[in-house]
Amino acid sequence: MSELEDVKPFKLFFVVGEESGDQLGAEVIKALRARIGDRLEVCGLGGERMAAQGVQSIFPLHDIAVMGITAVLERLPTIIRRVHQTVDAVIAEQPDLLLIIDSPDFTHNVAKRVRKKAPHIPVVDYVSPSVWAWRPGRAKKMAAYVNQLLALLPFEPDAHKRLGGPPCDYVGHPLIERLDDLRPASGERAELGEGKKQLVVLPGSRTSEVSRLLEPFGKAVELICAQDPDVEVTIPAVPHQEQRIREGVKSWNVQPRIVTGEAEKFAALRCANAALAASGTVSLELAIAGVPMVIAYKLDWFFRRLKQINRFIKIVAVDTIVLPNLVLGDYSIKEYIEEEANPEALSKGVLALLSDSPERQAQLDAFSRIDEKMRLPEGESQAGKAARIILKTAGISD
Incomplete structure (x- = not known):
């Protein structure tokens, strides 16, 4: 690693849609800091756990953290406005990588628009949508705007390969660590x-x-x-x-x-x-x-x-x-x-x-x-493996 690379910051923009994603995001930040230290700069949309790790959320997470068709329809104008606000924030920040976590109805709408406006920004999706169970055609569509997928279930990489989805790696599930x-x-x-x-x-x-x-x-x-x-x-x-x-x-x-x-x-x-x-x-x-x-x-x-x-x-x-x-x-x-x-x-x-x-x-x-x-190989954690693949996708060696 050159001296220039050693001091160059790595700006990571997060987009999460609910509490479970906030928890995954916070653990990834810790794992990335363990690898590259103060080089990491974080920004974007997150909750309380990510705020404790330095992410100043662009708006409160509860604005979009809704479940069920009825609840989504009731909040649809707000959700649409927040999608566009998030896209604008990504473009303004010009991060080295966009990390979207779960909540595909929101996060993927952001990622698609970012890809059109700023195709040079790599996109990593943490937690695969259930394309293996519901609307399998989504996998192939994701390949157009997702550079790398981090899966929580061990059968998902093969499913995405079969369905024409983006490159996919199993990074472990939180439950297997408990x-x-x-x-x-x-x-x-x-x-x-x-x-x-x-x-x-x-x-x-x-x-x-x-x-x-x-x-x-x-x-x-x-x-x-x-x-x-x-x-x-x-x-x-x-x-x-x-x-x-x-x-x-x-x-x-x-x-x-x-x-x-x-x-x-x-x-x-x-x-x-x-x-x-x-x-x-x-x-x-x-x-x-x-x-x-x-x-x-x-x-x-x-x-x-x-x-x-x-x-x-x-x-x-x-x-x-x-x-x-x-x-x-x-x-x-x-x-x-x-x-x-x-x-x-x-x-x-x-x-x-x-x-x-x-x-x-x-x-x-x-x-x-x-x-x-x-289980992952001995000595490797879910957040640690996710962090390693994120850095690799961004072209950074740690």
């Missing part, structure tokens, strides 16, 4: 037949998920406990859904224990013998924790309408939406979608997992392979 939080200590999880069986019920973190799944989950729990009275039920609720869930379970014949916060949630997973859960990242948490599960998913009105025209428009690319199935290349986790997610079917699936059944053993056997699929 094994001590998710795996039970000795004696923490009772074996089947040793006391009460522990069932965790996870109806989701979004209002739309909870409103669609809480009622069929409650009826399924009633059927489960009627056939197996030794079952105890715990619902780990995210704080912003706690009151909604407490109100919803008042009509349940079997009253669950409700816990809140991540620490209590992980404690419940470490004790659980089986789970009934909404589709999403929680399925990966359960698999890493070694908890056999039944997964349910019900579409909202907008995507249910899309499903009706699915024979005319190809929007679904995989046969399963359960993340551990995709990671492991194994279909042992049963998923119940739409009409299949009824109390009778869900209860039957869960009861099989609360006994020494072939279904339970198949999932446990599959989970035993998750570490080899998801």
